[in-house]
Amino acid sequence: MSHVEIYVHDQTRVVVGIYCFKMIFQLFFAVRRCFQEMKNCRRENTSTSREPDFGGTENFASSPATLTDYESLLKKNEDTCKRYKFASGWTKVRVLGEGGFGKVFLLRKKKTKIARKCVLSQPTEYGFSSEKIIHIQMSHPNVLKLYCWEQKANIVCFNLEYCSRGDIASHLIDLEEKDAKSYFKQLLDGVTYIHARGIVHRDLKPENLLVTKDKVVKISDFGLADFFIVNGKEIRLTEKVGTESYMPPEVLQSHWKRYQGPPVDLWACGIIFFKLMTKRKPWSRADLDDKEYKMWVENRKGLYKKDGWKELNKALRTLLKLLLEPNPTQRICGWRRVCRH
Incomplete structure (x- = not known):
């Protein structure tokens, strides 16, 4: 073997060695991040906060209602x-x-x-x-x-x-930003209470949010509500009920699988908040056949350039990202973060 061949061979070994070291280095940090995420999730699940445990099952409802x-x-x-x-x-x-x-x-x-x-x-x-x-x-x-x-x-x-101002949908166009944020905060308080009773509303939308003369939001119409905590245990729901444009993907697919109750309302809260802030809906339905929803799942940065989304700042987009999380389990974790702020 000539000196040139030996030199090329040695250089190849060096390059391969550096590449392997780089891959090992990246793998180490990836594993480290995974362990950190697991640790954070464990901390979330074992939290002793006074807030309802939105990551659990039996502990979700602090004072569940009953059929009697x-x-x-x-x-x-x-x-x-x-x-x-x-x-x-x-x-x-x-x-x-x-x-x-x-x-x-x-x-x-x-x-x-x-x-x-x-x-x-x-x-x-x-x-x-x-x-x-x-x-x-x-x-x-x-x-x-x-x-x-x-x-x-x-x-x-x-x-x-009686609520003299009617429903939010009837004066949505003239709604000021400060009132929109106030209405949304009150909606969160009401939904948190309903869930603490072990009940899921399943038809939250501006038409079912009434406002008093003092601008107090009242959640109404429990015609599609149901218990998700029965005898201290969580049950899964199967009915495809509600208003389609406010339904999360798991309800739209409920003909072939069961779903948790609370994440359904959390998703609707996200759609409502988007509509309060932009006077429009983010998409027609949470289905990959819908172009806007598909962009939300696959290319959110592209969606942020569209009308409505580009009017929202980073903090509001982050809030929507937590509430409009396609995975219902991760949506619950996001809800805990929303409640803290």
Whole structure:
């Protein structure tokens, strides 16, 4: 072997050695990062924070409601029920809204006003019979108050707290940024409370968020709500219910797999926040056939250049990234970070 061949051979060995060392060095740091992520996740799951444990199952709901609690609540609030019964002097003022579900009327008695929602009773497990069982157990500043209900034949009438500003969707165009952020913060507070009761709403959208004259947000319409904590244990849901443009990908695919309840509401909160800030939806549906949603999954930087997204700063995009995480398990971890801030 000539001196030239020996030199080339030695140089090749050096290059290969440097390349191998570089690969080992990168592998070491990759493994180190993996262990660090595992450590962080473990710390999240064992946190002793006073916040609900959104990463767990049994510990998710701090004070779960039950299928029988509403009976005792009705007895305790018997005087309230009598006071708000339709037959006790209320007068219909006007129609507040109507649709396929039925009608909502404004009722008045002296200076007191309430909203009366009349709907067809559904004899199914997830119909309006469950709405009254679930809604009567809610007691929070950001959840619409249900005073009582009456049923005649196949019609159920709910006597509810009245919100003079109507729903957020009706004045979304004129909504100022400070009010949008305030409404969103109140929405998070209300959703956190609902989940702490072991209940998932499943139809959060601007049309179901009412606003009082003092700009207090009230979550309404529990017609599609359900328990995700039963007898202290988490159950998975299967029904494809809600409004499609606010459904997460796992609900759209629910015809072939079960899904967790809380991440469904978290996704809807993300869509609502985007709409509050930009007056539009980020995509039509969370399906890879949708061009915008596909960009969200595969090329977010490209999506950030489009109308709506480019109006948001980095902090707001980060918030949306946590709430609109396609993986529902990671979405729950993101929710904990949102609650801390």
